[in-house]
Amino acid sequence: MDYPKSVPSVGLVNGKFVDENPVTGQVGSLISSQWGNAVTDELLNVIRAGGKEPAEAEHDQLLAAIKAIVRDSIPPEKIRSTLAEYGITDAYTKSVTYTKAEIEALLKNMSALPVGAMVPFPKGTVPAGFLEVDGSVQSAATYPDLAAYLGTTFNTGGEGAGNFRLPESRGEFLRGWDHGRGVDAGRALSSWQPDELRSHKHALDANVVTETGAGYAGGIATDGNKYLTETAFSGGMETRPRNLAVMWCVKAWNAPTNQGNIDVAALAVDVRNAQKNAVVGICKGLKVSASGLSSIVNVVAEQLVVGNDLSFKTLGDVTLKINATAIGANGLDTGVLTGSTWYSVWVIWGGAGVAGLLSLSEKAPVLPVGYTHKARVSWTRTDPTANKFLLSFIQAGNCVQYKVVPGSNVQNLPVMASGVVSPAADVAVSAFVPPTAAKISLTAGTNNGYVGFAPSSGYTAQAPVYLNTATLNAAPFVGGYNPSSPVPTANGQFLLEGPTIRFGSFAATGVLQCIGWEDNL
Structure with a gap:
């Protein structure tokens, strides 16, 4: 598409349309019907390509059509499994295939702290994954990673087969290994060193009091030796810097296996209990x-x-x-x-x-x-x-x-039993209440005679009581009698004791209906 440059009568100036200018005498450009129709048709083609039907009164159809065309032209997202599929080519490429054992070895070292690292803790509680550095004997089978790292370095004898000993850190200061520097020369790694004072001397005041008494004469020893001069004792039981008492612990395991005295099944239960602190269904x-x-x-x-x-x-x-x-x-x-x-x-x-x-x-x-x-x-x-x-x-x-609705499938309360039921009999509840129902609501009636219901056959009287030939002792549960119409109604609700309830009726018009239930959610 372009301006109608091939039509001289259109009156383009510098290849574009111009307005009429009465001052300069410039004649306004004309738009030929052929060019105008072509421009309009081209725009309408774009609108239709975008799934729109052109409408003269709508002025945003072109933009909407272009958006739709752009959206439809984008290929659907696919699952990419390589960096190259994302256009990333300058990346690390492995040249070997790792075995399962090699991958597990790599996983063991992915922790922030490797097995064998010693960490000071400010409390007397040993964190999960650690052991206190207390010189104790441990099982290599229980802590294989730590046993592989320490070996028998700290064994003193008597640990027994399959065991290893931890270093002892209680009450000790830790010192960096000299490792050839010459400050603490001659030390082996992990070796213990007793306390020591650096060689020094003290200057004495001229007025110091010398030893006197037997064996001394004027401060001179009678045996010919020089006399001894001493300062008074001061200080404590050891030489130490200012310090903070901590518990040193060693990282005991890293691998995702059951190392240490951990009951994985019990741990899983604890995790579930910790997370599930609400009751489902509330x-x-x-x-x-x-x-x-x-x-x-x-x-x-x-x-x-x-x-x-x-x-x-x-x-x-x-x-x-x-x-x-x-x-x-x-x-x-x-x-x-x-x-x-x-x-x-x-x-x-x-x-x-x-x-x-x-x-x-x-x-x-x-x-x-x-x-x-x-x-x-x-x-x-x-x-x-x-x-x-x-x-x-x-x-x-x-x-x-149940909700009684005319024209629905519940036009009357569901009938559980009817007619003469004498002696009283069991009535199944499974078609009227669901299997998790805890209570049942009932109504019973007759237009002439006795009728009643109870939770179970345990309420059947040995001799006729209250309900006469129905032989149902409903007390303290419901029962009713009426010698004439209208039909009396007795309602009641009780806990379900089993899959049936007990019902008795003396009259052919007796009826037992289910009102509803209380669910055990």
């Missing part, structure tokens, strides 16, 4: 629900602790929709959705973010890739229809109840 403002009209379960929580065997994570402002017909994050962990089945509800977290999950497992759901932490927050049950919709329920904290 929550604030937890609410879970299903409408009974779909395969969606909703989870909301102000705060929720998720975790694994090593650590935990506190999540905030959790809002999730989990679809039982999907697979993976915010869906079913594995398998195919089946009817009349309990599914545990989980909140999961990891590098991939926060999501929900449904699982048949009450303890170990299959986590999708990118998720490492989890917490079970609820249960949901599919209905027996072909839709396999989730039963209508609401939950606050760990308290759950």
Whole structure:
């Protein structure tokens, strides 16, 4: 594209358009329709190439199109495994292949302190990886790195096979090895040296008192020797500089192996306990629900602790929709959705973010890739229809109840038993509350007769009491009787003692229904 230089009538000046100038008489340039259309078409081609549809009223389409074209022209990022792929050519290149033993030897020396280094510590606690330099005998099998370094240098005899002795540093000053300098000549490395005063003399005052007494005459020894003159004693038990008492320790091991008296399994447990200082599943403002009209379960929580065997994570402002017909994050962990089945509800977290999950497992759901932490927050049950919709329920904290919704799969509270049940009988709870339920909430009624329920068969009376032919001693649990309508209702909640509860009814109109449960989160 260029200016229309080949069209003389356009009126270009120095190859460019000019405006009309009445003062100088300059005639304004003209723009030919052919050139104007060509410029416009070229710009429109760029806009379309950027995935935009030209619009007369929009004035930023060209810029947006150029950005899109540039973005699409950049090749996708790939995983590079060599420096050359990053364009780095002036770099170290190894010319040999290291063996496993050579790599382990290199790893041993990667610590900031090599094995055998002596370090002063200001406390009487020996740090991990060190031993106090106390002249003790140690096992070469327990500390192979240190044994290889020290050898038998400090052995005095009697250490026994497979043992070596540490140097003794307690109460000692350390001195740099002379190593040919001549200041402390003749010393062997690691040799011990007693204390000593450098040869010196003291000048005595002229008025010093000399020894007198037997054997002396006027300060002169009667045996012909010169008399002795001495100063008074001063000082302590040793010659020393100002100092600070420290505990000298030696680096005992570096290799990533179990050297020293370390119980690795116990250490792993300690690490887990130190890191996992919250209880997984603790929550604030937890609410879970299903409408009974779909395969969606909703989870909301102000705060929720998720975790694994090593650590935990506190999540905030959790809002999730989990679809039982999907697979993976915010869906079913594995398998195919089946009817009349309990599914545990989980909140999961990891590098991939926060999501929900449904699982048949009450303890170990299959986590999708990118998720490492989890917490079970609820249960949901599919209905027996072909839709396999989730039963209508609401939950606050760990308290759950069925929600009666006209037109849904819970139009009445689920019926656990009905009709005449006399004598009282066991009623299974597995289809009405999940396997982790701790309590169950029940309601029972009849329009004429006795009805009642209790935690177990242990409440069945040996002789008819209260409920007459129902032979169920419900006290202190609920029971009811009404000789006429309306239908009376007796409600109650108790801890589940087993997989069944006890129910008795004297009337054909007797009915036992489940209101909900309290989950053991």
